[in-house]
Amino acid sequence: MAKAVAQTPSPVLPSDKATALALTPVSRETEVRLNHYVDLLIEWQTKTNLVAPSTLPHLWTRHISDSLQLLDLAPSAKIWVDFGSGGGFPGVVLACALAETPGANIHLVERNAKKAAFLREAVRVTSAAATVHLAGIGDIVDRIGCRIDCVTARALAPLHQLVGFAEPFVREGAKALFLKGQDVEAELTEATKYWNIEPRLHSSRTGGHGWIVELDRIERRNPSAITHGDRA
Numbered sequence: 001m002a003k004a005v006a007q008t009p010s011p012v013l014p015s016d017k018a019t020a021l022a023l024t025p026v027s028r029e030t031e032v033r034l035n036h037y038v039d040l041l042i043e044w045q046t047k048t049n050l051v052a053p054s055t056l057p058h059l060w061t062r063h064i065s066d067s068l069q070l071l072d073l074a075p076s077a078k079i080w081v082d083f084g085s086g087g088g089f090p091g092v093v094l095a096c097a098l099a100e101t102p103g104a105n106i107h108l109v110e111r112n113a114k115k116a117a118f119l120r121e122a123v124r125v126t127s128a129a130a131t132v133h134l135a136g137i138g139d140i141v142d143r144i145g146c147r148i149d150c151v152t153a154r155a156l157a158p159l160h161q162l163v164g165f166a167e168p169f170v171r172e173g174a175k176a177l178f179l180k181g182q183d184v185e186a187e188l189t190e191a192t193k194y195w196n197i198e199p200r201l202h203s204s205r206t207g208g209h210g211w212i213v214e215l216d217r218i219e220r221r222n223p224s225a226i227t228h229g230d231r232a
């Protein structure tokens with residue numbers, strides 16, 4: 001007689017998935033891809049820290065909806081670059097959502113080899129529209145070699161650094177969307193010491209104290225305009 005195998009219950013709350021899909025609805029095809037991604041992430045989470053363990057029950061709202069909400073801010077963007085993709089937020093989620101869009105591709109930039117291996121596996125199991133670059137952000141501008149529609153980053157660096165990473169792409173016409181926390185005003189104050197920017201701020205649809213900083217233009221400020229004490 002076959003022996004019963006005890007199933008480990010998923011740490012993800014089903015009610016959280018329902019909340020997320022109400023906040024940021026997706027097609028049935030995208031939902032199937034995201035289910036595969038979530039299963040893989042939970043499997044790898046036991047050996048690689050991809051998200052803070054405390055956020056696992058709310059993975060769908062905290063991470064997946066948080067990522068999906070960017071689509072409405074760049075509805076016609078097809079070619080994206082996501083800096084410091086880590087466990088795949090927002091890049092893999094966007095790539096799942098755009099998998100059926102002709103010509104779509106999300107460049108996932110990650111310098112940690114283990115996380116890049118996870119990203120490659122996530123792209124494989126979901127058939128998402130993405131290319132993984134095991135690289136530092138500084139090396140990626142020449143490597144991508146095509147026009148980018150939208151640059152993203154989440155939980156990577158202070159805003160003034162993100163603006164510097166995005167500048168070569170925004171100069172060529174890209175939009176930048178950065179997911180930020182409650183300190184966004186202080187980060188904007190710091191960033192405007194070094195950069196001329198006209199940020200649009202969107203409060204996160206997923207609640208909490210999150211913000212999305214949208215930038216369509218970035219120009220380096222005249223270094224002589226920065227007083228000595230302001231220099232980073």
Ligand SMILES: C[S@@+](CC[C@H](N)C(=O)[O-])C[C@H]1O[C@@H](n2cnc3c(N)ncnc32)[C@H](O)[C@@H]1O
Binds near residue numbers: 050153154
């Ligand atoms: C805190 S994690 C955030 C991951 C993901 N964006 C998220 O929100 O869950 C930051 C990630 O950026 C990567 N990273 C940091 N600096 C980088 C750089 N200069 N180039 C490429 N990846 C970088 C780290 O290896 C890490 O995986």
